[in-house]
Amino acid sequence: MIRAARLATCLAISMAHAATATAGQAPGAASDPDIPISSRDRVYAAEQFSNTVSVIDPMANRLLGVIRLGEPQPVNFSPLYRGQVLVHGMGYAPDGRTIAVVSIGSNSVTFIDTATNKVKHTTYLGRSPHEAFYTPDGSEVWVTVRGEDYVSVIDAKSFAEIARIKTPNGPGMQIFSPDGKYAYICSSFNPELVVVSVKDRSIVATVQQESPFCPNIAASPNGDQVWFTLKDTGRTQIFNARPPFERITTIDTGPITNHVNFARTPQGTFAYVSVGGLNAVKVYRTDNFEQLAVIPVGNLPHGVWPSGDGRRIYVGLENDDALAAIDTATNKVIAHVPVGQAPQAINYVPNAVREGAGTENLVPPGAAGHAVHLTLSVKGAQAGDRAPTNVALFDQGLVQIFQAAVTGLQPKKPYFIGLAEQPDGHGSVQPLAVFTTNPAGSAIVNASGPIRQLVQSGDDKTRRYLVIGEGTAAQPGTIVQLQAR
Structure with missing residues (x-):
């Protein structure tokens, strides 16, 4: 009788779990x-x-x-x-x-x-x-x-x-x-x-x-x-x-x-x-x-x-x-x-x-399941410093959706993300997106286009580098973050 009661209890618990x-x-x-x-x-x-x-x-x-x-x-x-x-x-x-x-x-x-x-x-x-x-x-x-x-x-x-x-x-x-x-x-x-x-x-x-x-x-x-x-x-x-x-x-x-x-x-x-x-x-x-x-x-x-x-x-x-x-x-x-x-x-x-x-x-x-992952670091940061911004390029075929989790900036300030001719941010910069940071100095920034082909190009003439700069596309300022890898 005791074994039967235990079996009934276990069965009831099992059925309860199966029902919800x-x-x-x-x-x-x-x-x-x-x-x-x-x-x-x-x-x-x-x-x-x-x-x-x-x-x-x-x-x-x-x-x-x-x-x-x-x-x-x-x-x-x-x-x-x-x-x-x-x-x-x-x-x-x-x-x-x-x-x-x-x-x-x-x-x-x-x-x-x-x-x-x-x-x-x-x-x-x-x-x-x-x-x-x-x-x-x-x-x-x-x-x-x-x-x-x-x-x-x-x-x-x-x-x-x-x-x-x-x-x-x-x-x-x-x-x-x-x-x-x-x-x-x-x-x-x-x-x-x-x-x-x-x-x-x-x-x-x-x-x-x-x-x-x-x-x-x-x-x-x-x-x-x-x-x-x-x-x-x-x-x-x-x-x-x-x-x-x-x-x-x-x-x-x-x-x-x-x-x-x-x-x-x-x-x-x-x-x-x-x-x-x-x-x-x-x-x-x-x-x-x-x-x-x-x-x-x-x-x-x-x-x-x-x-x-x-x-x-x-x-x-x-x-x-x-x-x-x-x-x-x-x-x-x-x-x-x-x-x-x-x-x-x-x-x-x-x-x-x-x-x-x-x-x-x-x-x-x-x-x-296809994406490319990059990071941006503060300009002048030493190797091994934590990169404050990570970037994903989600493959959509010929184009990618660009998403950057931006941190480490001044709060409530205008910035832009762009493609620079040189790894140090020098040369012309083509803006991808402009944004204003939130009160924590961060932002989620999105763009779309054939970006992977540029940042991973093996041709030095066409290769471009992701950067973050102060200001807007119309009035760009100092570059503050550079592509780290």
Whole structure:
């Protein structure tokens, strides 16, 4: 009888795990059981320049293939183009059977079956949606429409928009309290975060953001805290997840602070913050907010997500076309997994595949896995000094998308990136892009063209060198950073 009872208990636990992907890790509740890492789990990465979703087996830390949602340049310039553009945001259903993928450039959210990797439906929304996530009961998907001033509420079964929640202009991302009572919606254009009652979709509180640009937000599994990042100032702000939602503290995390998430471990609950300008992830205690570790991970870390048991944190490396897997017991990187171009949001979905190989409808990365990586260093810096700027040239065939994660400059000043005739920046300089640094002296700068052919040319007459200079294209000033390799 005792053995039978134990067997029944084990079977019940197994069935519970098979029925849900929600674990005792974010975005789940601390009361949910952890789900050990297995080959049934999947890590997904939304990749904005290859317009793909990479699918990874975390047991082997191996790329299984990509789901192609769109085409690269210049195909997606066509007026007859029907695919998705700038695949960026991501969320998943509590049962683990569906992921919702947001494409900023085509104003859409695509629903994908995790068992077959097949698109179920695509819903088109307003201008520049950014992130999507399911309510904890799985009945609705809320999508922040960052190019406008509302959150779109989508029915999870019909995939139709059923409501709009008015917010301050530019809602960046929303996440829900583990009990499903509140939605926390930060802004990318206004220094104001709103708390919404999920039941009646009404704003019940506002929280002042210390600066306008919040790209990411996370709620702790125990329901006590909300952390959100401020990319423009390189800070992370924390407030009480329950009424009256008072501010707790703000941490200087570093230039190009991107995403934040939590891992519950036997040693406690810790916050992991990706800091793009440092090419690192910082780890903080959630009781006294002490910084515990700085983990070098690779170029321009972006999305962050825990495994179903908190043993690992996965990090998307935007300018390295890879995911880094961090062991939370040692806070060391244990694997790098190649993925598509410029991974943004990532999700770890426990029990995403219930049966079968789960590799249907996946294709090899192809050109999505091709990129050239360069660095720029401060002019006059000694060999071995940390290069403050990394550059990726994402291959799109004959052209590349150029992306530079620029740091180490003066805040709120105009600069340009250009192609110089000489390695030291002398001679004529052809500007590629102009930009103004944020308050942390950093910026993400993009351009497009046949740049790889110039910076890697073997012909000294046609070879050009990337530089950053003060001023604008019309009034260029002193060159301050040079191509290092």
